[in-house]
Amino acid sequence: MYKIAYNEVLDESPREGRLQERTALERSIAMLQDAERAGAGSREAIDAIFFVRKLWGIFIEDLASSENGLPQKLRADLISVGLWVMRESEEIRLGRSSNFAGLIDVSRTISEGLQ
Template identity: 55%
Template sequence: MYKFSYEETLSESGSRQRENERLAIEQSVALLRTAEKAGPQSREAIDAIFFLNRLWSFFLDDLAKPENGLPDEVRAGLISIGIWMLKEADAISKGNSRNFAGLIDVSNVIAEGL
């Protein structure tokens, strides 16, 4: 019978979680690219912004928890990025911006870091 140590299990769980986060960000990027082509007032843009808002709301909620294991400086940086992402997405949905490229670029950088 093969037994995993608690530390190994946690390490694998963390790797799986980062992979899931990366996949979710990649899905967001795909939606944003489609929305960029369709235009800021398209159904594709609405879907992309909705997905991005849900994703970053989830990330921000997790980052704000005291039990989040990331160093404070990294958490603060990601929280700042998340707030910018949500504000930029809101500006697009209100017709005040077309900065899909900025959202895509930042998302790609975050995904690469995972």
């Protein structure tokens, strides 16, 4: 699997880059909803948390890159959101939280912003 930097995708087609990100976020939302129904200790939860952490890890890495073309303030805000998602998903993984709703809401808000 090739890892394409956010700017490379945006150089080709800003709309396509946003669509790919939105599709990934929508997949994470669906997985989190399945996990919420199945419970924090379920296989669905494990899969959802793994996917969410990997996705946001990619987002954060790209947002931290000096080559990212987004405004600095927006990048910083999104990194903060991503770090919260990572912390909250870790709390769920460790059994100290079951806040799937918070992760779903944040993911939905970010996804809707990519329209």
